[in-house]
Amino acid sequence: MITSISDSTMLKKIKKQDMTAVIEWFDIRKSKFYKIGWAYLKSHHDVEDVFHNTIxxxxxxxxxxxxxxxxxxWVTTIFINECRSIYRKRKQREMTSPLDTEDSTPLETKLEVLAELDQLDEKYKEMIILKYLKGYSQEEIAVILKLPVGTVKSRLYRGLILLRKIIEEGEDE
Structure with a gap:
């Protein structure tokens, strides 16, 4: 969403395929996009690759x-698709690599929730990341993922129920 005159000016430069303007636009929003990339990939190297590919x-x-x-x-959609692509490629390489990274030391609640998110189906995980970690509205998520708003709402609801169930099961162990 274009929010200021400087964004409008920057977009004009980007439309003229000014790579510097694209990089500058991303630099302003780097932490926002980094959070999305980290939620998907949990690897600084992979997130950097996503930035480069997206730019x-x-x-x-x-x-x-x-x-x-x-x-x-539109850019967020490209970024997420790049995250998905790298995630799929990495998963194919790992095939049956154990992901048992739980320590007996307690982690921040946010990190624990992120770990639990990995247990959800991709379609639910994606909704929760975009809504609660990125702060997008349901309507914006619908545009980004090219889905009806009703689908976004139902996946968010189901995803949160499943996430709660996973967290409660983890507490019982």
């Missing part, structure tokens, strides 16, 4: 943007 794709495909007001949602 290149945004620069190459800017002509496909239909409305300027959806620029940020």
């Amino acid at each position: 290149i794709k945004v620069n190459e495909k800017i002509g496909q943007l239909k409305e300027d007001k959806y620029f940020e949602s």
Whole structure:
């Protein structure tokens, strides 16, 4: 979403395939996108790869943007698709690698919830990340993921129920 005159000016430069403007736009929002990438990949190296791939794709495909007001949602969609792609490739490489990283030392609650999120199906995990870690509205999530708002709402609801169940089961052990 274009929120200021500087964003509008920056978008004009980006539309002229000014790579510096794309990088500058991402630098301003780096922490926001980094949180999304980390929630998916939990690897600094992989998140950096996603940033690089996304910057290149945004620069190459800017002509496909239909409305300027959806620029940020469009970029977020590209970013998430890159996260998914790297996640799938990494999962294929790992195949049957044990992911038993639980310590007996307590972690921050946020980190525990992130670990529990990994146990959810991708479709629920994605909704929770975008809504509660990124702060997107249900309508924005619907645009980003190209889904009906009703689907977003039901996946959020089901995902939260499943997440609560996973957390409660973990507490019982």
